[in-house]
Amino acid sequence: MLSESPERLDETLLQLMAASLTKHGWSQQNIFLPADLTLALAAECRALALVGALNLAAVGRGAAQTVRGDIRGDRILWLKAGQSPACDRYLLIMETLRVMLNRSLFLGLDEYESHFAFYAPGASYHPHLDRFRDDDSRTVSVVIYLNHDWLPEQGGALRLHPAGQVSEDIAPLGSRLVLFLSADMLHEVLPATRDRMSLAGWFRRRPA
Ligand SMILES: O=C(O)CCC(=O)C(=O)O
Numbered sequence: 050m051l052s053e054s055p056e057r058l059d060e061t062l063l064q065l066m067a068a069s070l071t072k073h074g075w076s077q078q079n080i081f082l083p084a085d086l087t088l089a090l091a092a093e094c095r096a097l098a099l100v101g102a103l104n105l106a107a108v109g110r111g112a113a114q115t116v117r118g119d120i121r122g123d124r125i126l127w128l129k130a131g132q133s134p135a136c137d138r139y140l141l142i143m144e145t146l147r148v149m150l151n152r153s154l155f156l157g158l159d160e161y162e163s164h165f166a167f168y169a170p171g172a173s174y175h176p177h178l179d180r181f182r183d184d185d186s187r188t189v190s191v192v193i194y195l196n197h198d199w200l201p202e203q204g205g206a207l208r209l210h211p212a213g214q215v216s217e218d219i220a221p222l223g224s225r226l227v228l229f230l231s232a233d234m235l236h237e238v239l240p241a242t243r244d245r246m247s248l249a250g251w252f253r254r255r256p257a
């Protein structure tokens with residue numbers, strides 16, 4: 050089925066992304082999701098926000114988890130297989146990406162977890178690493194943006210802080226994919242003047 054569908058991933062592009070991930074610690078591709086899928090996922094995220102199905106995100110893990118709107122202001126919903134046809138299409142694409150990344154980088158990625166994220170105007174996420182102190186399974190972070198016609202002056206950039214290099218701002222433009230190494234890449238989300246929607250996810254290695 051994948052071979053006939055528009056979401057077939059381009060092996061050459063994927064290899065370039067994997068190379069950039071290794072060399073720079075991050076990588077992006079601008080038109081990663083098919084336009085119709087981006088629209089369907091955006092509509093689903095907005096509908097979930099409207100009915101109150103998204104919850105304020107916590108920081109930390111396990112017993113140390115707390116909601117700290119001053120550190121992190123997004124509302125999220127973790128994805129489950131079978132949640133909707135659009136989510137299943139997205140999860141299938143991420144599964145293909147996982148297999149391709151393993152083929153190029155030998156990272157041993159064996160799971161994917163992902164949530165919708167909705168940042169209302171003014172919400173942000175302070176600089177952080179995605180890997181938890183007591184759990185090193187998160188290996189590659191993935192963000193896909195769902196925002197139609199995003200303008201740079203609307204803010205909301207993902208700001209990457211690669212060690213020893215100048216920071217990099219990436220606008221949350223619909224269909225765009227960003228990958229980075231969860232353990233190493235300090236990053237933050239800047240506040241925006243409009244709603245900012247995304248799917249954030251993590252390829253994980255089984256804990257040793
Ligand atoms: O939405 C983004 O650009 C990044 C989100 C993020 O850093 C996270 O959810 O951990």
Ligand SMILES: [Fe+2]
Pocket residue numbers: 177178179236
């Ligand atoms: Fe993050």
